[in-house]
Amino acid sequence: MDLKYQILIVDDVADNIQVAMNILQEDNYDFSFAISGEAAYELLLNNEFDLVLLDVMMPGIDGFELCEMIKHNEKLKDIPVVFLTAKVDIDSISRGFRVGGVDYITKPFQAEELIARVKNQLELYTAKEILKHQNISLETKIKLGEERLLTELEKTQIEMIFVLSGLMESASDESASHVRRVAEISKLLAHYHRSLSEDDENIIYHAAPMHDVGKITIPQSILQKEGPLTQEEFTLVKQHTTKAHEFLRHSSRKIMKAADIIAHEHHERWDGSGYPQGLQGEDINILGRIVAVADVFDTISHDRAYKKALPQKEAAEYILQNGAKQFDPALVKIFEEHLDEFLAIV
Numbered sequence: 001m002d003l004k005y006q007i008l009i010v011d012d013v014a015d016n017i018q019v020a021m022n023i024l025q026e027d028n029y030d031f032s033f034a035i036s037g038e039a040a041y042e043l044l045l046n047n048e049f050d051l052v053l054l055d056v057m058m059p060g061i062d063g064f065e066l067c068e069m070i071k072h073n074e075k076l077k078d079i080p081v082v083f084l085t086a087k088v089d090i091d092s093i094s095r096g097f098r099v100g101g102v103d104y105i106t107k108p109f110q111a112e113e114l115i116a117r118v119k120n121q122l123e124l125y126t127a128k129e130i131l132k133h134q135n136i137s138l139e140t141k142i143k144l145g146e147e148r149l150l151t152e153l154e155k156t157q158i159e160m161i162f163v164l165s166g167l168m169e170s171a172s173d174e175s176a177s178h179v180r181r182v183a184e185i186s187k188l189l190a191h192y193h194r195s196l197s198e199d200d201e202n203i204i205y206h207a208a209p210m211h212d213v214g215k216i217t218i219p220q221s222i223l224q225k226e227g228p229l230t231q232e233e234f235t236l237v238k239q240h241t242t243k244a245h246e247f248l249r250h251s252s253r254k255i256m257k258a259a260d261i262i263a264h265e266h267h268e269r270w271d272g273s274g275y276p277q278g279l280q281g282e283d284i285n286i287l288g289r290i291v292a293v294a295d296v297f298d299t300i301s302h303d304r305a306y307k308k309a310l311p312q313k314e315a316a317e318y319i320l321q322n323g324a325k326q327f328d329p330a331l332v333k334i335f336e337e338h339l340d341e342f343l344a345i346v
Helices: 014-024 037-046 063-071 090-098 111-171 176-192 198-210 213-217 231-238 240-248 254-265 286-300 312-321 329-337 339-345
Strands: 005-010 029-034 051-055 081-085 103-106
Touching (some): 005 014, 014 029, 014 111, 029 037, 051 111, 063 090, 081 090, 081 111, 176 198, 176 329, 176 339, 198 286, 231 240, 254 286, 286 312, 286 329, 312 329, 329 339
Parallel strands (some): 005 029, 005 051, 051 081, 081 103
């Protein structure tokens, strides 16, 4: 199907416009015209054109100035400009190309030359527009493909976390309900934390269940022991943080990286007395600080093989009393301000 090209002819001499239109009228073109640079720019702003045939010497805004205006306008800059002029000196021709012109046709017009040059520029412009839209379409397809791939990878990570969390539950006395509650408490803390985004909330929700995954390396006889652990046994249990870090640290995926941080740092304490690294304050990653609160609050709120649960109010009071000692004081403040929501989870 033939394209109907829109051509704007700009010349302060109406006869020159008519001559150009007469020569080009047999081709499939629609014409608009202007006899000043100001009028031409107004037409350009309010209409779609495929080519501008532009006289150089005009009162007011001349052809060079108008071409510069076109090339500095984001909407208009890709429209090809062909200069029509009697000025054939090298300086004028050079300036025409510098300001953005794509061709230079001298007056008086040679019909065959005008027809051929206009046709070539329109075909080139059309080819560029098609290529540009194809590139945009290709970029969109690539972006959507990458997003689908990332989504699939994230789903795979979540499924892997689910499987590993199941292994952890079977190896220790931690229940599926504990893992779920820690995830929900962590997400709620992240939700109210001013420096974290909705994406951060979702990441911590999916990664938090991995907080004790390193316990699959600890003997079940120790993990399920009734009564207090010996010092030697406790030293062995503490290794679950570093063991988890050893097999999670190599992942470059955001959920698994978050799981690595959480598993490695959720037993660090705000005052520096935690393990395995003895990190202090904000040197502890915010993900580890959040899960530290969530894990302890849920753990002391429910029966374990080695310890009976505290009443909810006492469990909450423990968190409140240990701000700036065991826990990040900013997180303890969030916990206190939204206590009813946290109590509803446990």
